[in-house]
Amino acid sequence: MPVGGRMSPGVTFERIYRELKRQLRDGVLAPGAPVEPAVIGHELGASITPVRDALHRLTGEQLVETPQHNGFRVPRLTEMELRDLYAWNGLVIGVATSRAKVDMVRDIRPPEDAETIAGRTAAMFLRIAAATGSGENLRAVGQLNDRLAPFRRAEQQVLDGLAEELEEMTGLAAAIGRTRLNRALARYHQRRTTETPRILAATLNAHA
Structure with missing residues (x-):
């Protein structure tokens, strides 16, 4: 005031x-x-x-x-560091999916850019984390969302089928279908670790 x-x-x-x-x-x-x-x-x-x-x-x-x-x-990640960040995101989300409770799934206020695929992805991961009832997990996912935000925008220039990929994961997250969701999440992170060089290049080229 x-x-x-x-x-x-x-x-x-x-x-x-x-x-x-x-x-x-x-x-x-x-x-x-x-x-x-x-x-x-x-x-x-x-x-x-x-x-x-x-x-x-x-x-x-x-x-x-x-x-x-x-x-x-501003951090300038190497390819190895970005791969590690994607891998860490996968581990944290994996813990969240294993602990998520169906009756605790609730809407999370989406970030301001939630109309984008990057924003909706961040909101979905927050929703999964919130379903664990763990404030620590929610904070960890929130911080990963912040650190990965520029790279998720760059993914749209590199990866195909992002909307379909997100729709599949969102539906599985809402149902807490753990086995199928874990498989979809594994594919999600594998695609990004494989394409890390191109994602990193697209991020840097945005400021060239």
Whole structure:
């Protein structure tokens, strides 16, 4: 709430944090690009302190990195790192499907870009995680969604049949058909680990 015509520090921090996270998820900031707190503060109308605080929080979420503790930058994943990230997503979702309870499946408020395949995929994975009743699983899936968001958009330039793939998994997730869902999820992640070089190239080319 504004105090003396100015926003309180907590409100300013949350505004900066959410906007930076949106830019990172949407791929506005190029992989490997430096993130200058002074520049961000000027663009978003804030002092450098809440910007640095937000960047430190995003570093903890692995959306930003501090190479050798010398400034901030957007992570630029290697092929191996992206494969590992897809594999980790598969493991976390696998745990969620094994623990999901039919009577706990409920709607999760979709992200702002839920009209896209990438957004609907993120919402589906959140729904599966929510069905476990585990806050830890839900947070883990949410963070993976954030880190994979730019790559999921790039997948649309590389992989065919994404809408059909998502429709199949969404239907199986709603029914909690574990065996068939696990097979569909295994195919989903295998496709992406196989096509990691092309997905990574498409992500980088978006900023060429």
